[in-house]
Amino acid sequence: MTTSATIAFVGTPNCGKSTLFNVLTGLNQKVGNFPGVTVEAGIGTLTVGKSHFQLIDLPGTYSLSPKSRDEELTLAVLQGREPSLPKPDAVVFIIDGTSVEKGLFLFSHFAELGLPTIAIVTMIDAIKAQGGALDDITLERELGVPVLSVVGHKGIGIEELNEQFTRLSEFSVPKKWSDSPMTHHERYTSARELAHRVINIQYNDKRSELLDKVFLHPIVGPLVFLIVMALFFQSIFTWAKPLMDGIADSFAWLQAVVSTTVPEGLFQNFITKGLIAGVGSVLIFLPQILLLNLFIVILEDCGYLARAAFLVDRVMGVFGLQGRSFIPLLGSFACAIPGIMSARIIPSEKDRMATMLVAPLMTCSARLPVYALLISSFIPARLIGGVFSLQGMVLGGLYVLAAVSGLLIAGVFKRTMFRGSKLPFLIEFPPYRMPSLKSLLVTVWNRSKEFLRTAGGIILVLSVVLWALTEFPHTNIPAGTPTIEAERMQLEGSFAGTLGKTIQPMFAPLGFDWKLTIGVIGSFAAREVFISVMGQLYSADVSGSDAPLREILSKAIGLPAALAVLAFYVYALQCISTIAVLKRETGSWKWPAFAFGYTFILAYGLSFVVYRIALGW
Amino acid sequence: MNIAELPIGAMAIIVGFGIVNEFTERLQELGLTPGTTLKIIRRAPFKGPLEITYGQSSRLAVRPNESTAILVKQIG
Numbered sequence: 249m250t251t252s253a254t255i256a257f258v259g260t261p262n263c264g265k266s267t268l269f270n271v272l273t274g275l276n277q278k279v280g281n282f283p284g285v286t287v288e289a290g291i292g293t294l295t296v297g298k299s300h301f302q303l304i305d306l307p308g309t310y311s312l313s314p315k316s317r318d319e320e321l322t323l324a325v326l327q328g329r330e331p332s333l334p335k336p337d338a339v340v341f342i343i344d345g346t347s348v349e350k351g352l353f354l355f356s357h358f359a360e361l362g363l364p365t366i367a368i369v370t371m372i373d374a375i376k377a378q379g380g381a382l383d384d385i386t387l388e389r390e391l392g393v394p395v396l397s398v399v400g401h402k403g404i405g406i407e408e409l410n411e412q413f414t415r416l417s418e419f420s421v422p423k424k425w426s427d428s429p430m431t432h433h434e435r436y437t438s439a440r441e442l443a444h445r446v447i448n449i450q451y452n453d454k455r456s457e458l459l460d461k462v463f464l465h466p467i468v469g470p471l472v473f474l475i476v477m478a479l480f481f482q483s484i485f486t487w488a489k490p491l492m493d494g495i496a497d498s499f500a501w502l503q504a505v506v507s508t509t510v511p512e513g514l515f516q517n518f519i520t521k522g523l524i525a526g527v528g529s530v531l532i533f534l535p536q537i538l539l540l541n542l543f544i545v546i547l548e549d550c551g552y553l554a555r556a557a558f559l560v561d562r563v564m565g566v567f568g569l570q571g572r573s574f575i576p577l578l579g580s581f582a583c584a585i586p587g588i589m590s591a592r593i594i595p596s597e598k599d600r601m602a603t604m605l606v607a608p609l610m611t612c613s614a615r616l617p618v619y620a621l622l623i624s625s626f627i628p629a630r631l632i633g634g635v636f637s638l639q640g641m642v643l644g645g646l647y648v649l650a651a652v653s654g655l656l657i658a659g660v661f662k663r664t665m666f667r668g669s670k671l672p673f674l675i676e677f678p679p680y681r682m683p684s685l686k687s688l689l690v691t692v693w694n695r696s697k698e699f700l701r702t703a704g705g706i707i708l709v710l711s712v713v714l715w716a717l718t719e720f721p722h723t724n725i726p727a728g729t730p731t732i733e734a735e736r737m738q739l740e741g742s743f744a745g746t747l748g749k750t751i752q753p754m755f756a757p758l759g760f761d762w763k764l765t766i767g768v769i770g771s772f773a774a775r776e777v778f779i780s781v782m783g784q785l786y787s788a789d790v791s792g793s794d795a796p797l798r799e800i801l802s803k804a805i806g807l808p809a810a811l812a813v814l815a816f817y818v819y820a821l822q823c824i825s826t827i828a829v830l831k832r833e834t835g836s837w838k839w840p841a842f843a844f845g846y847t848f849i850l851a852y853g854l855s856f857v858v859y860r861i862a863l864g865w
Numbered sequence: 866m867n868i869a870e871l872p873i874g875a876m877a878i879i880v881g882f883g884i885v886n887e888f889t890e891r892l893q894e895l896g897l898t899p900g901t902t903l904k905i906i907r908r909a910p911f912k913g914p915l916e917i918t919y920g921q922s923s924r925l926a927v928r929p930n931e932s933t934a935i936l937v938k939q940i941g
Contacts, residue, residue, distance in 0.1 A: 311894040315887050349896060349921050432893035433900065443921060453922050466910055558926050562913030565928070571914075672888035673931060674895070675914060677924035 252299040253416055254334050256325060258358060259342035260350050261308030262678040264370035266290070267549075268342060268400040269305040270687035272409070277305075277694055287318050288592055290694070291333075296410050304333060310350065312357040315672070317597055326361055338364045338419045340409075345371040345382065345397070346451045346679060352439035355391065356430070359422035365393045366412060366419050372397040373404070374679070380449035387446045392423035401684030456551070456679045463555050473559050476552070477578060480543050484536045484582040485613060491535035499528035517719060526711035529774065530704040533585045533825065537699055540579050540586040541692045544593060547575075549683035553593065554675050561675070567655040568662030570594065570673055573603040577654070580610035581647075584826045588833055589699065596673070598666035602658045604833060605843050608821045609654035611647045614775040617794070618817050619643055621779055625798040626810040642814075650818050653850070699829075706828035714773045714824070717744040735784045744769055758816065758855045759809035759863075768813075771822050778817075808862035815858040820851035868937050869915065869929035871905045876941035878902050883934035892927075892935065896920045902940070 259265040270277075273292025290305040306325055307318035314320040321330065328335030341358060343351030348369075355367070372382055384395040396412065398405035412418065425438060463469055503520040510516040547553040557571030564573050572594045580587030587607045594600040623639050630638045723741035725734045739745050748766030755765045763785045770781035779797065783790035786804065788797040801810070821827070821844045830840035871877055879901050882889040896919065897903070903919040914926040927935075 310891065313890065313894075315891060347921060347923065350923070353894065353896065432890075433898040436893075436896055436898050436901075440920070451922050456924075464907060464909075464916070470910060558909050558914055558916070561926075561928070562909055562911045565913075672891050673928055674891065675926040676895070677916070677926065679922075 251293075251302045253337040253413075254302045254304065255338045255340060255413070256304045256306050256336035257340050257342060258306055258322065258326070258354075259308055260310055260344065260347070260354055262676065263308065263342045263344040263347070263351060264400050265308060265342045266305055266691075267684050267687040268340075268368065268370065268398060269303060270690040271400050271403065271406060271684065273303055274686070274690055275693060277303075277690075278698070287321050289318075289321060294410070294413065296413050299414055301413055302334075304336065310354060312354075312361075316595060318595070326358075326363065336363060338366070338416055341365050341367045341393070343367060343369050345369045345375050345447065346453065348443040348447055349436065349439045352442055353432075353435050355422070356425045356435045356439060359391075359424050362421050364416070364419035365422055367391055367393050367395045368405075368409065369395065369397045370400060373399045373402065374453075375447060375449065375451060378449055378451060380447055380451065383446045383448070387442075390423070390442055390446075393420050394418055401682070401687065453679045456677070459680050460555070460677075463552070464558065469555075469559055473556055476547075476556065477574075480540075480547075480575075481578055481581065483539045483543055484579060484586065488535040488539050488582070492532055495528065495531050495535070499524055499531075514719075514722070518715070521719070522712050522715035525715065526708045529711050529825070530700065530707045533583065533699070534696060536583050537586045537589065537696055538692060540582075540590055541695050542688070544575065544590055545688050545691050546683055548593065549681065549688060551678045551680040554677050558675050558677075567659040569603060569655075569658055570596065570599050571675070573599060573658075576603050576607055577610055580607040580612060581651075583612050583614070584608045584610065584823070585699075585703075585829050588826070588829050589695070591833065598662070598668070601834065601839070602661040602666050604830065605661060605839065605846075606654040606658040608823070608826050608830075608843060608847060609650050609657065609819060611650045611818070612775075612823075614823070615817055617776040618771070618778050619646060619814065621782075621794050621798060621801070622810050622814050625802040626807050646814065646818055653819070657846075703825070703828045703832045706831065707825045710824040710828065711773060714744075714770075717747070718742045718770070732784075732787050732789060736787050739766070739781070739784050757859070758812045758852065759806070759859045760812065761805070761809070764805065764809065764813060768816065768820075768822065772824050774825070775817065775822050808859050808865075811862050812855045812859035816851045816855040818851070819847050819854060821847040866937060866939065867933045868903075868905075868917070868927070868935040869933055871937065871939060873905050873907060875905050875939055876902060877905075877937035877939045879935065880938050881936045883936055886934075888931065889934055895925060896923055897925075897935070903937070 257265050257269050269290060269292065272294055277290045277292030287307060289307055292303045294301045294303055304325065306322040309319040309322045312323050314323050324330040325333055325336065341355060367387070369382055375382065382397055384397065388395045396405055396408055398409055425435070463472055503524050506520050506524065507516060510519060547556065560574045561571035564571055575593060576587045576591040579590050584607050587610065588604050591600050591604045591607070594603060623642055627639045627642050632638055632641065718739055720743055721741065723738050725737055745766055748769055749762045752760065752762040752765045760768065763782070766785060767778050767781045771778035779790055779794055782801065783797050786797060786800045788800050790797050827840040827844065830843055831837055879897060879899050881899050901919050903917045906916040906918055908915055912929065915929050915932065916924065916926045918924045
């Protein structure tokens with residue numbers, strides 16, 4: 249398939265550009281891969297008749313003096329300086345009909361680049377609803393390019409636009425606004441004057457104003473915010489559970505089928521415990537990723553996300569972050585994988601980096617089984633003051649400790665490594681809008697696909713490596729040994745077992761014996777694996793519940809060591825999947841390595857202090 | 866006076882900027898050029914961001930402590 253032309257989509261943020269792009273390209277798109285922190289610039293294909301076009305959805309910008317990496321990318325592509333993409337043959341310039349002056353201001357800069365262009369005016373339905381109309385003939389004459397009006401989410405004007413692509417020769421180079429340099433003020437004066445001439449009404453968004461009287465009300469606003477966030481958290485924490493259980497069950501079933509059909513041996517072991525388990529450990533994240541993205545895209549597209557950021561900005565500002573950091577951090581309490589991915593909603597790269605680096609500190613749901621095992625084994629089920637369960641208080645304390653530490657550390661990062669920001673803090677309130685269902689599904693689908701393609705590959709490879717560490721070298725087990733005993737012997741003799749025993753002296757100051765050390769290493773696959781590894785090492789059957797292991801553990805290790813393990817899990821980045829996603833989102837191995845390093849130091853430090861205090865008791 | 870000193874509901878005209886930096890540059894790119902009339906709509910809880918409206922139904926929130934460079938003259 250040969251591409252006839254490359255066409256770039258340009259416009260201000262919130263102008264309806266991405267909706268239009270999604271409606272046109274649908275599932276035929278991928279997220280562009282540019283070096284550094286992930287930039288959401290979609291690249292899609294469109295086929296009209298016999299012609300194939302490559303469409304690029306460039307990040308929205310207000311001017312052509314970039315203030316963030318996203319905006320730099322937009323300028324670089326338009327100037328043909330971006331090595332991974334060809335210089336666009338033509339541009340679709342999108343102007344929000346309800347905010348024409350901003351679009352025209354950007355156009356005044358854009359016109360100077362001299363690219364063949366067509367202008368699209370979106371949201372014209374909102375103008376018509378107020379009795380207004382667009383004078384496209386005047387606009388065409390003044391801009392020097394063809395003008396089309398399109399309502400992306402209703403599909404109005406899409407066919408005309410498709411047809412226009414086959415007549416690329418009609419795209420024309422815009423008229424320059426002035427031969428001498430213009431000030432911002434002069435550009436805006438011209439833009440406003442033209443806006444008044446081409447749209448005959450003063451657009452008045454009464455509906456948004458009314459809704460904001462509720463959503464931004466000093467008392468009702470925060471209440472609604474709490475309800476929305478509770479719903480959001482509920483969806484990824486609880487609603488994803490049945491789907492995740494379903495995936496886990498299907499993979500267990502698949503393993504069982506392979507075990508009975510493929511002859512026993514290394515190959516069968518690789519297929520079941522290496523490959524199937526590895527693929528399962530990638531797919532298990534999909535429900536949470538789908539739900540979290542669905543939620544975020546709805547919030548973003550309907551306009552509420554900006555309001556939520558406004559409400560919570562002051563609180564996050566105390567820690568050097570901004571309102572939009574709240575959602576990735578909240579999401580990380582379910583799982584850091586979708587949490588870190590959702591940090592893309594933060595426009596400032598520095599705020600985004602600080603948020604992503606502390607996201608793994610939020611207590612994710614994979615820590616819960618480990619906490620439950622250790623707390624129920626070692627913390628007496630006593631009531632404090634007749635009301636508060638001691639076990640519950642310990643669990644709650646671990647959550648609070650992790651969250652407060654994470655926010656404080658983010659504050660430290662923002663004051664040191666990620667000091668200052670070129671991109672100033674501003675929240676633009678877009679009008680409330682009904683999101684386009686197609687655009688929404690396309691975005692969620694593409695992000696999930698992208699996770700599987702990029703981070704999924706790394707997770708799979710790392711899972712297989714961990715499998716090999718526990719399966720090699722092969723221990724000769726006498727025939728007739730009970731399975732549970734055989735598993736213990738294999739694990740002890742494996743590389744992982746040897747590694748655990750070798751590095752155990754490093755963990756000795758924390759009171760970890762070699763078994764706990766292997767448990768900690770093994771749980772890199774996912775934190776909850778700690779339980780199955782400890783089960784194997786103590787020959788306890790944990791397939792049904794962790795009760796048998798609780799009994800053994802409470803006798804085998806003392807309270808100080810148990811508390812030290814709990815403390816270690818509060819901070820330690822024990823998760824290859826988080827590492828893989830951090831690599832993907834930051835664009836280098838440097839940041840996951842850094843995150844691993846600093847969380848390890850914290851975990852080791854806290855664990856050491858806790859162990860020593862508990863010993864002295 | 867600067868924008869952070871305006872009461873809620875006040876109308877003002879931008880007279881200039883105390884400093885020239887990326888922030889004041891971006892404000893102008895958003896249409897907040899000197900001479901623009903704006904209105905203070907509301908403030909987020911706990912002295913949070915300040916919401917203003919101006920131009921063709923544009924709405925924007927800025928942090929009060931970061932926007933003292935926006936110099937204004939109150940007109941109502």
